[in-house]
Amino acid sequence: MSEFQTNSRVIKWIEYRLPIFSYVNEHLVVYPAPKNLNYAYNFGSLAGVMLVVQIVTGIVLAMHYTPHVDYAFDSVEHIMRDVNYGWLMRYMHANGASMFFIVVYIHIFRGLYYGSYKSPREVLWFLGIIILLLMMATAFMGYVLPWGQMSFWGATVITNLFSAIPLIGDSVVTWLWGGFSVDNPTLNRFFSLHYLLPFVLIGVVFLHLWALHHRKSNNPLGIDIKGPQDTIPFHPYYTVKDALGLAVFGVFFALFLFFMPNALGEPDNYIKADPLVTPAHIVPEWYFLPFYAILRSIPDKLGGVIAMFAAIFVLFVLPWLDTSRVRSATFRPIYKQMFWLFVIVCLVLGWCGAKPAEGIYIIVSRVATFLYFAFFGLLPFIGWFERPRPLPESINAAVLKSGGGGAMPEGAAAKAEERG
Amino acid sequence: MADTTHGGQTRRDFLYIAAGGMGAVGVGAMAWPFVSQMNPSQDVLALSSTEVDLSTIDVGQSVKVFWRGKPVFIRHRTAAEIAEAEGVPMGDLPDPQADSDRVQRAEWLILVGVCTHLGCIPIGEQGDYGGWFCPCHGSHYDISGRIRRGPAPLNLEVPEYVFLDDNRVRIG
Ligand code: HEM
Numbered sequence: 001m002s003e004f005q006t007n008s009r010v011i012k013w014i015e016y017r018l019p020i021f022s023y024v025n026e027h028l029v030v031y032p033a034p035k036n037l038n039y040a041y042n043f044g045s046l047a048g049v050m051l052v053v054q055i056v057t058g059i060v061l062a063m064h065y066t067p068h069v070d071y072a073f074d075s076v077e078h079i080m081r082d083v084n085y086g087w088l089m090r091y092m093h094a095n096g097a098s099m100f101f102i103v104v105y106i107h108i109f110r111g112l113y114y115g116s117y118k119s120p121r122e123v124l125w126f127l128g129i130i131i132l133l134l135m136m137a138t139a140f141m142g143y144v145l146p147w148g149q150m151s152f153w154g155a156t157v158i159t160n161l162f163s164a165i166p167l168i169g170d171s172v173v174t175w176l177w178g179g180f181s182v183d184n185p186t187l188n189r190f191f192s193l194h195y196l197l198p199f200v201l202i203g204v205v206f207l208h209l210w211a212l213h214h215r216k217s218n219n220p221l222g223i224d225i226k227g228p229q230d231t232i233p234f235h236p237y238y239t240v241k242d243a244l245g246l247a248v249f250g251v252f253f254a255l256f257l258f259f260m261p262n263a264l265g266e267p268d269n270y271i272k273a274d275p276l277v278t279p280a281h282i283v284p285e286w287y288f289l290p291f292y293a294i295l296r297s298i299p300d301k302l303g304g305v306i307a308m309f310a311a312i313f314v315l316f317v318l319p320w321l322d323t324s325r326v327r328s329a330t331f332r333p334i335y336k337q338m339f340w341l342f343v344i345v346c347l348v349l350g351w352c353g354a355k356p357a358e359g360i361y362i363i364v365s366r367v368a369t370f371l372y373f374a375f376f377g378l379l380p381f382i383g384w385f386e387r388p389r390p391l392p393e394s395i396n397a398a399v400l401k402s403g404g405g406g407a408m409p410e411g412a413a414a415k416a417e418e419r420g
Numbered sequence: 421m422a423d424t425t426h427g428g429q430t431r432r433d434f435l436y437i438a439a440g441g442m443g444a445v446g447v448g449a450m451a452w453p454f455v456s457q458m459n460p461s462q463d464v465l466a467l468s469s470t471e472v473d474l475s476t477i478d479v480g481q482s483v484k485v486f487w488r489g490k491p492v493f494i495r496h497r498t499a500a501e502i503a504e505a506e507g508v509p510m511g512d513l514p515d516p517q518a519d520s521d522r523v524q525r526a527e528w529l530i531l532v533g534v535c536t537h538l539g540c541i542p543i544g545e546q547g548d549y550g551g552w553f554c555p556c557h558g559s560h561y562d563i564s565g566r567i568r569r570g571p572a573p574l575n576l577e578v579p580e581y582v583f584l585d586d587n588r589v590r591i592g
């Protein structure tokens with residue numbers, strides 16, 4: 001790969017003191033990425049863009065928002081009606097949170113499908129789960145800020161989860177609230193933390209990228225990069241691919257933003273919080289629904305809470321649960337089917353979470369919860385008896401064989417590399 | 421690749437510039453709302469006028485009223501003060517303006533009470549010119565609110581106002 005070179009004396013002067021230009025060059029320009037990355041690999045950069053969108057719109061909202069139980073709801077209406085483009089800022093932020101989760105969930109499923117959590121990328125995977133947990137905490141606290149009915153009762157229900165902890169549960173909840181119910185102190189600390197956590201996220205994202213660039217991207221074949229013939233420089237190949245993905249995703253985002261900005265929200269949240277009346281049917285935002293369904297499917301308070309947290313924390317042990325040495329599901333006939341079943345189970349759980357906890361829905365969510373954990377429980381055994389299909393000898397060989405290199409003879413690819 | 425020519429433009433150059441141009445337009449269009457949101461919101465603009473009852477202000481008195489977050493000075497000038505203000509030669513003024521251009525009714529002097537230097541609030545009936553004196557950096561204003569000496573570059577601003585009748589004025 002080409003070393004960073006420049007004729008500019010200013011750049012040389014800075015570079016000598018802080019090698020920032022060569023650093024950017026190394027990680028965003030000449031960075032060698034597997035040449036076979038498909039569109040499933042766009043979601044990482046999209047998640048990064050969404051984090052920036054949330055932070056920028058969030059900072060704007062915070063300029064007009066008042067974190068006080070008497071004013072919060074009205075200040076959000078003030079944003080919607082009076083602030084110039086306030087409706088745009090708020091809808092971007094509210095829908096942006098949903099977009100962020102869509103992107104991150106697809107990103108995670110991509111990792112599951114191609115075995116990206118396996119050695120040597122376990123730490124990269126852990127950092128991803130930490131990002132998911134931080135996002136969830138951030139989104140939950142953000143949802144409380146407009147101080148509507150769902151804000152208030154969502155906050156009450158979710159903080160009450162901690163009362164399931166034996167012995168100290170009640171004291172923990174009082175501590176979280178800063179009082180004896182969700183009230184002004186709760187709103188103020190949630191606002192403070194909601195502002196803080198996205199910046200913690202930036203830090204974790206940097207670690208995530210550091211781990212990524214240290215061990216390089218996995219790829220749809222799940223085999224290692226064996227040499228320069230297996231890679232292409234990040235710029236222009238993947239900058240352009242990411243830009244195209246961003247444009248298409250932007251259309252999708254705009255569809256919600258401009259044509260159905262409240263489709264993903266709950267109408268009840270346009271009613272000001274009333275600590276004396278609980279809405280008939282409390283549901284969290286859609287991105288929490290599968291976990292909410294798991295919580296409700298267990299007929300025991302502590303058990304439900306444990307199952308819900310376990311549903312996420314089990315991802316931390318995934319690298320050891322999966323005993324197969326083959327990464328990509330493309331070459332794992334049984335795992336591939338299990339993967340798609342798992343996706344369906346997650347969708348079914350999400351559907352159950354949106355339904356009232358009664359009748360058939362309880363049965364369906366119990367079965368789905370069982371299957372959710374069964375996926376992880378079966379993985380060690382699948383790895384033992386599944387017979388993977390033969391792996392290609394290299395990324396380059398597979399690309400050329402599939403005709404992927406047809407439009408670009410080998411020589412041209414090599415030349416592109418030189419040009420960087 | 422085939423489009424790598426020497427000296428001339430290539431298809432790739434064109435695509436590069438076209439894509440970059442589109443990107444720049446998009447970023448610019450997105451930036452506008454983010455800048456605009458910091459301008460006064462509709463409710464702030466809606467609160468931008470104040471009505472004052474003048475019947476309680478005796479000749480020689482002044483009052484301060486609050487308008488758009490700033491003080492407005494309303495001074496009921498005496499005949500002597502009016503004569504003094506009208507008598508000042510234009511040549512003595514750093515920011516020349518006749519007193520008659522600064523009032524609608526000569527007895528009522530209405531000014532935004534914000535020093536045109538750096539925004540402090542001048543003190544009434546002080547300074548060397550019988551008008552206002554700004555303690556921050558020593559600007560002297562006369563009884564027409566015109567700057568006479570000190571670092572302030574301009575006369576005190578005259579807000580928009582209308583007399584609703586003889587005893588009521590609406591500022592803004
Ligand atoms: C990880 C990034 C973030 C996520 C996932 C997120 C999520 C959310 C959500 C779901 C809401 C409720 C939306 C509604 O129904 O109105 C919200 C509201 C809010 N957020 Fe964020 N947010 C993020 C970053 C930020 C940042 C960085 C700030 C401030 C610097 C911020 C400030 C606010 C404010 C002031 C509100 C209340 C106004 C409103 O309800 O629209 N957010 N956030």
Ligand code: FES
Binds near residue numbers: 539557559
């Ligand atoms: S602000 Fe009045 S003299 Fe400087």
